[in-house]
Amino acid sequence: MAEAAITVEGARKKYGGKGGAHALDGLDLRVGRGTVHGVLGPNGAGKTTLVRILSTLLRPDAGRIEVAGHDVVTQAYAVRLRIGLLGQHAALDEELGGRENLELFGRLHHLGARTARARAGELLERFDLAGTGRRPVRAYSGGMRRRLDLAASLITEPEVLFLDEPTTGLDPRGRSEVWAAVRSLVGGGTTVLLATQHLEEADQLADRISVVDAGRVIADGTADELKAATGADRIDVVLRDAGQLGAAVALLPMTAVSVDPDRRLLSAPVADRMAALSGVVQALQEAGIEAEDVALRRPTLDEVFLHLTGEDHRVKESA
Amino acid sequence: MSIGASTGAYALTDSWTMTRRELARWARQPAQVAVGLVFPVMLLLMFGYLVGGGRGVSGDYIDYLVPGMLALTMAFGLEGTMLAVTRDLDKGVIDRFRSMPMADGAVLVGRSAADMLQSTLVLAVLAGAGYALGWRAHGGPGGFLGAVGLLLLFRFAMLWIGIHLALLAGRPELIQAVQILVWPVGFLSNAFAAPRSMPDWLGTAVEWNPMSQTATAVRDLLGGPGGESGHVGAAVLWPLVLLAVFLPSALRRFARLSR
Ligand SMILES: Nc1ncnc2c1ncn2[C@@H]1O[C@H](COP(=O)(O)OP(=O)(O)OP(=O)(O)O)[C@@H](O)[C@H]1O
Ligand SMILES: [Mg+2]
Numbered sequence: 001m002a003e004a005a006i007t008v009e010g011a012r013k014k015y016g017g018k019g020g021a022h023a024l025d026g027l028d029l030r031v032g033r034g035t036v037h038g039v040l041g042p043n044g045a046g047k048t049t050l051v052r053i054l055s056t057l058l059r060p061d062a063g064r065i066e067v068a069g070h071d072v073v074t075q076a077y078a079v080r081l082r083i084g085l086l087g088q089h090a091a092l093d094e095e096l097g098g099r100e101n102l103e104l105f106g107r108l109h110h111l112g113a114r115t116a117r118a119r120a121g122e123l124l125e126r127f128d129l130a131g132t133g134r135r136p137v138r139a140y141s142g143g144m145r146r147r148l149d150l151a152a153s154l155i156t157e158p159e160v161l162f163l164d165e166p167t168t169g170l171d172p173r174g175r176s177e178v179w180a181a182v183r184s185l186v187g188g189g190t191t192v193l194l195a196t197q198h199l200e201e202a203d204q205l206a207d208r209i210s211v212v213d214a215g216r217v218i219a220d221g222t223a224d225e226l227k228a229a230t231g232a233d234r235i236d237v238v239l240r241d242a243g244q245l246g247a248a249v250a251l252l253p254m255t256a257v258s259v260d261p262d263r264r265l266l267s268a269p270v271a272d273r274m275a276a277l278s279g280v281v282q283a284l285q286e287a288g289i290e291a292e293d294v295a296l297r298r299p300t301l302d303e304v305f306l307h308l309t310g311e312d313h314r315v316k317e318s319a
Numbered sequence: 320m321s322i323g324a325s326t327g328a329y330a331l332t333d334s335w336t337m338t339r340r341e342l343a344r345w346a347r348q349p350a351q352v353a354v355g356l357v358f359p360v361m362l363l364l365m366f367g368y369l370v371g372g373g374r375g376v377s378g379d380y381i382d383y384l385v386p387g388m389l390a391l392t393m394a395f396g397l398e399g400t401m402l403a404v405t406r407d408l409d410k411g412v413i414d415r416f417r418s419m420p421m422a423d424g425a426v427l428v429g430r431s432a433a434d435m436l437q438s439t440l441v442l443a444v445l446a447g448a449g450y451a452l453g454w455r456a457h458g459g460p461g462g463f464l465g466a467v468g469l470l471l472l473f474r475f476a477m478l479w480i481g482i483h484l485a486l487l488a489g490r491p492e493l494i495q496a497v498q499i500l501v502w503p504v505g506f507l508s509n510a511f512a513a514p515r516s517m518p519d520w521l522g523t524a525v526e527w528n529p530m531s532q533t534a535t536a537v538r539d540l541l542g543g544p545g546g547e548s549g550h551v552g553a554a555v556l557w558p559l560v561l562l563a564v565f566l567p568s569a570l571r572r573f574a575r576l577s578r
Contacts, residue, residue, distance in 0.1 A: 016578060055418045056417070056418060056577075057414055057417055057418055057576075057577060058577050058578075059577045059578065077420055080418060080419055080420040080421075081420045083418065085414075085415065085418045087411055087414060087415070089411050090410075090411065091410065091411035091412050091414050091415035092410070092412060092415075093340065093344070093410075093412055094410060095344045095347045095348060096340070096343055096344065096347065100343055104336065104340050104343075105415070105419065107332075107336045108333060108336055108416065108419050108421050109419060109420065110329060110332070110420070136347060152415065
């Protein structure tokens with residue numbers, strides 16, 4: 001693997017007060033320079049805690065944590081010079097306009113007034129915000145606000161960029177805009193750590209993914225490796241008549257079929273999507289069983305987690 | 320959190336940038352700024368003409384009331400500071416500042432500078448309104464500057480209490496509690512009436528109120544009724560004591576945001 005831009009070894013963090021659980025409980029992570037690394041996990045997994053520690057906002061209780069070659073605790077200033085942060089919630093001055101916000105952050109990065117102004121203009125243009133004029137951020141739509149927030153995190157072309165659920169609350173168009181922006185960054189050599197709850201998002205953007213649960217990495221690998229371990233895609237079949245579920249299970253050309261009688265649903269992992277689809281349709285037709293719906297889909301995050309936590313099946317890091 | 324390289328070089332620039340941010344916000348919200356300036360004047364009119372206070376005051380009531388109102392306005396500044404810091408915490412913008420290579424403390428220094436500037440403006444407007452209503456300062460330029468200095472020193476102490484409370488509470492809900500509490504504390508003072516007109520226990524509490532000390536010293540320096548010599552020392556000491564407690568403790572709280 002390439003040189004690491006982010007190294008996390010045994011990170012622990014417990015929020016104040018006794019008896020609380022560990023938000024991070026011995027988390028390990030290694031992110032290669034110039035790659036996009038997805039941190040995938042459900043609510044409360046510790047994603048935001050990890051991002052806040054990596055961006056020097058929060059002090060870890062234990063662990064060795066380096067970003068861009070500098071320790072986040074003892075060399076926080078050096079780290080801050082090299083990172084950009086898009087937090088889970090927008091972090092902007094709501095009364096100021098987009099340009100004013102960007103110029104403010106530029107000046108605080110010590111770009112100098114003229115460079116800060118030029119950079120603000122450039123970023124507004126790039127994120128399609130040039131037409132917002134003097135409108136205060138308060139009056140922005142969710143998507144505009146997120147784009148401005150992302151622009152603010154890119155004010156200095158950071159070496160390492162942290163994105164904490166960058167597309168939560170965005171419509172599909174806003175989401176693909178943010179995704180496109182992230183892809184274009186990676187071309188420029190930026191390392192990205194992307195925390196998300198959506199397998200789809202990690203799948204779209206990340207070179208490697210760490211699945212996090214209860215403050216620990218429970219699986220690590222490329223999207224394909226993870227999906228292979230989870231049984232890849234699934235086929236869902238909804239029957240008209242729940243009474244025929246049993247007969248249908250016997251007919252389907254696949255194993256490990258799960259049955260949900262309430263929803264009249266059969267579900268099974270598939271290896272070859274198209275072969276499975278035509279096989280199922282054909283088998284049902286021949287037996288005269290009526291289906292309301294037949295669909296191929298990716299495994300949901302739930303299924304990835306159930307699989308991973310249920311069997312503690314680890315994907316070995318491909319050396 | 321310890322810092323790997325010196326940020327001192329940027330201390331002034333960053334603080335100035337943060338102050339300018341506040342000025343830009345004012346430019347965006349002129350109505351709000353105007354309300355902040357007019358509200359104390361309204362209170363002055365209300366107490367000068369409507370409520371008809373001045374119990375136990377000998378001499379011209381306006382000469383007693385204006386210094387009291389000046390001190391009261393400085394005390395109420397606590398609320399504005401707390402509101403602004405809480406809002407920045409709540410909006411996450413302080414987190415963004417903390418993730419950037421800024422000088423330590425610039426966020427709070429910028430806040431202080433902007434609030435002190437605003438308070439100076441408020442003093443000027445309120446004093447101007449008082450002048451229009453017939454109030455006159457009799458203490459000469461030295462007394463006048465001394466009075467302004469004492470008022471701003473008192474405001475500076477209130478400012479750091481405000482920052483401290485905001486960092487302590489960290490949530491907008493608690494602002495209301497402070498907004499309600501600041502009134503009785505402000506009014507349990509000698510701003511409107513002389514303590515000797517009050518029941519003994521109340522008079523004593525009122526005399527001890529740091530705000531009363533500032534008001535009395537200001538009246539003394541400006542040669543108005545209700546001024547007693549010997550209070551300038553207390554009006555310097557009280558804010559310094561409050562600062563000695565709340566300034567370091569606010570800084571500690573700020574550093575503890577990373578806990
Ligand atoms: N400020 C805090 N004080 C106390 N506990 C906290 C605090 N922030 C987070 N936690 C707890 O730490 C754990 C991890 O939270 P964290 O916000 O890191 O999760 P997350 O993966 O980002 O979740 P989400 O997907 O909901 O954003 C949770 O159990 C949460 O309740
Ligand atoms: Mg989170």
